Amino acid sequence: MQPFLRLTLPVLAVFLVLAACTSGDLDVGQDLIRPDEMQIQYIDTVTVNLSTVMVPDSFITSSDSTVLVGRWTDPLTGLMQARGFGSLSYATNDLPDQKGIRFDSLVLEMDYAYSIGDTLNPVSLQIHQLQKPLEVGAVHYNTQSVPYNTQPLIQKTFLPQFKDVTRQIRIRIPDALARTFYDKLISRDINSAETMSAFWKGFAFVSAPANNVFLALNLTSATSGIRLYYRQNDLNQTAHNLIFPFQAGQFTQLANNRSGTPLQALQRASDVIPSHTTGNSAFLVPGAFLYTRLEIPSLSEFIKPTGFLGLNRAELVIEPIRRNLRDNAPPPAQLGLYFTNAQNETLTAVPGLANGEISAVASYQYLPNELELQDAYVFNITQYINQIMRGEAVARPILLRIPSGQITMKTMLQRVAFGNRHHTTDRIKLKLYVTSDAN
Numbered sequence: 455m456q457p458f459l460r461l462t463l464p465v466l467a468v469f470l471v472l473a474a475c476t477s478g479d480l481d482v483g484q485d486l487i488r489p490d491e492m493q494i495q496y497i498d499t500v501t502v503n504l505s506t507v508m509v510p511d512s513f514i515t516s517s518d519s520t521v522l523v524g525r526w527t528d529p530l531t532g533l534m535q536a537r538g539f540g541s542l543s544y545a546t547n548d549l550p551d552q553k554g555i556r557f558d559s560l561v562l563e564m565d566y567a568y569s570i571g572d573t574l575n576p577v578s579l580q581i582h583q584l585q586k587p588l589e590v591g592a593v594h595y596n597t598q599s600v601p602y603n604t605q606p607l608i609q610k611t612f613l614p615q616f617k618d619v620t621r622q623i624r625i626r627i628p629d630a631l632a633r634t635f636y637d638k639l640i641s642r643d644i645n646s647a648e649t650m651s652a653f654w655k656g657f658a659f660v661s662a663p664a665n666n667v668f669l670a671l672n673l674t675s676a677t678s679g680i681r682l683y684y685r686q687n688d689l690n691q692t693a694h695n696l697i698f699p700f701q702a703g704q705f706t707q708l709a710n711n712r713s714g715t716p717l718q719a720l721q722r723a724s725d726v727i728p729s730h731t732t733g734n735s736a737f738l739v740p741g742a743f744l745y746t747r748l749e750i751p752s753l754s755e756f757i758k759p760t761g762f763l764g765l766n767r768a769e770l771v772i773e774p775i776r777r778n779l780r781d782n783a784p785p786p787a788q789l790g791l792y793f794t795n796a797q798n799e800t801l802t803a804v805p806g807l808a809n810g811e812i813s814a815v816a817s818y819q820y821l822p823n824e825l826e827l828q829d830a831y832v833f834n835i836t837q838y839i840n841q842i843m844r845g846e847a848v849a850r851p852i853l854l855r856i857p858s859g860q861i862t863m864k865t866m867l868q869r870v871a872f873g874n875r876h877h878t879t880d881r882i883k884l885k886l887y888v889t890s891d892a893n
Contacts, residue, residue, distance in 0.1 A: 494766065495759050497886040502770070503749045504729040504736040504874040504882060507798040507853075508720035510743050516594040516705035518863045519675075520567045523579060523661040524668035530732060531869065532712035534742050539600055540673045541588045541656030542680060543701035544647045549639050549684075558683040558693070560632030562608065565675040566621040570867050571667035571782045573614045578663070580606040581625065584656035590647075594705035596741070596866075602658035607631075614669055623671065627680065636682065650698070654680075666782060668867050673700040706863065710742045717744065723797045729874040735775060736874065738789075738854060741866040746854040747798065748791075750884065753842050753849065761891030767808070768839035768887075772816075772831045772854070773880035775871040779820065779827065785870040789831050790815045790857040793850050800853055810837035815857055839886070 521538025549555070562581065582602040610625045627635075635653065638644040644653055659671065672678060679699035686692040712718045716732045719725060726747060729736040736746040748770075774785045791804035791814040803813035820829035841847035854872075856865050873880035 493890055495888050495890060497888060498883045500753060500884045500886065501751055502875065502882050502884050503751060504872060505726045505747045505749075506717060506720070506729070506732065506736045507726050507745055507747045508717075508723070508743050509745055509798050509800070509853075510723060512595040512597045513861070513866070514593055515596050515707075515863065516592070516703055518704075518706070520670040520672050520706075520863060521659055521704050522668055522670055522706045522708075522863060522867070523659045524571070524577070525662055526571065526666045526668065526867075526869070528666075528715075528869075530716055530735070530871075531737050531739050531742060531744060532710060532715045532717065534739070534867075535662070535709045536668055536867075537599065537707045537709075538659035538671065538673075538704065539584070539588065539594070539656065539707070540659070540700045540704035541584070542650060542654050542698050544644070544650040545696060545698045547639070547696055549696070550642050554687040555684050555694070556687055557633060557636045558685050559629070560627040560635060561681050561683065562625045562627060562679075563681050563697075564623045564678045565672040566614070566623055567670035567672040568864060569614050569667060569669050570864070572665040573667060575613075575663070575665045575667075576611050577614050577661055577667060577669065578609060578611040579623065579625075579669075580609040580660045582658040582660060583607045583654070584658060587651035587655050588703055590701065590703060592703060594703070596706065596708045598705065599707045600656075600658070606660075607657070614667065622677070636684075639682075647701070670863065673704045674702070708741050708866070712742075720744075723799070726798075730876065734874045734877040735871045737869070737871050738786075739869040740856055740861070742869075745798070746872055747794065748852040748854060748882075750842075750849045753839070759888065759890040763889045763891060765836065765840050765843055766887045766889055767834070767885075768836045769885040770814075770833040770835055771883045771885060772833070772872055773882065774818070774829060774831075775873050775877070775880045776827060776829060783869055785818050786856050786860075786865055786868045788815055788817050788857055788860060789854055791833055791835070792853045792855060794853040795851070798853065800855065804833075804835060804852060805837050807834050808836040808840075813857075814838070839884075 521540055522536035523538055525533065525535040527533050585601040585603060588600065608625050608627055612623065638653065644650055676699065679697045681695050681697045683693065683695045712720065717727060719727060737744050738746050793801040793804060795801065806812045806814035814833045814835050816831040816833045818829065818831060820827060842849055872882060875881050
């Protein structure tokens with residue numbers, strides 16, 4: 455892939471000289487050096503080292519409206535598998551008081567929220583019954599699971615490319631079990647949340663597709679639950695239905711296994727795997743606790759031009775390893791830079807722009823009309839680099855991760871690889887635009 459930034463030097467020079475004269479980025483007095491005596495030079499020889507680290511953590515998944523199922527296998531980052539858990543609530547009804555009705559069917563209905571990965575192949579979804587009800591109001595994390603029966607209660611194979619408006623997964627519950635449930639409603643044996651939980655206990659949603667795909671099921675939707683269909687014994691056989699929704703507290707477990715991969719050595723928070731040992735690549739997979747670490751060992755490695763006056767702009771350009779926009783793993787919409795330490799903890803945000811008043815955050819961008827994909831995250835870290843060059847700060851290791859305000863179940867599943875400076879196609883660069891005396 456080609457470099458993302460394509461500014462010509464004359465245009466860029468005019469912009470940067472004007473910026474230098476008006477924004478106070480350079481300590482150059484206009485009474486000493488006239489703008490026409492300055493020239494702009496571009497330097498991209500500063501070394502930026504990449505590595506992959508593991509930051510073990512847990513996060514709440516019971517606050518999300520969806521549960522996840524599926525798996526993703528990668529020879530470099532390992533296996534990630536998602537399982538969802540949820541339980542049903544009771545819906546007040548007058549079924550025992552109705553006369554002349556008969557049972558028709560019972561269907562598990564779940565709204566389809568989104569998918570990540572390959573949706574062109576069929577996916578088999580198994581629903582297992584929990585061995586005990588979920589605790590109402592409990593907080594659950596990505597590392598948690600609850601016991602469930604080995605044999606699936608119900609299952610269905612489907613193609614997760616929904617073209618209809620409702621976008622639902624519907625699975626008919628076996629008639630024997632459905633009829634038992636209906637009879638207990640009519641006899642008032644099931645008449646409360648407690649008796650409902652005692653009968654159903656709850657569900658575990660499991661899928662292990664051969665292809666890489668995650669599916670998100672919205673259990674908090676008003677149309678998700680088990681829907682009872684019944685009819686009147688009248689001439690028209692009038693149809694009725696009643697839904698028993700899921701109760702709050704659904705959650706997802708994300709299990710990871712890096713055995714047999716180049717990253718299996720990541721066992722502790724302090725472990726670091728340099729990118730040159732993993733195909734000149736570093737990785738970001740939040741749900742697997744994998745993050746990219748950046749280090750700028752020395753800003754004195756480049757030779758300052760004769761008459762060097764100051765730095766106008768510093769851009770950290772990070773190119774994802776991606777062939778085209780039609781792949782199954784789109785990169786995160788935004789990424790941020792955060793200072794870290796030997797334990798790879800997330801500390802304060804790296805200052806962005808020339809004044810450092812905002813955090814260094816960049817959006818994923820690409821050039822839409824190019825034959826070959828040209829994409830990157832471009833961070834403006836002018837103030838930080840200026841401080842280092844002036845001796846006002848020291849170069850510190852940096853973590854590349856999704857900004858905290860944008861962390862969701864969906865972004866935790868996203869994954870991206872970045873090339874180091876020796877990668878064949880996509881490379882990281884620190885671009886410095888400096889001003890020097892033309893004389």
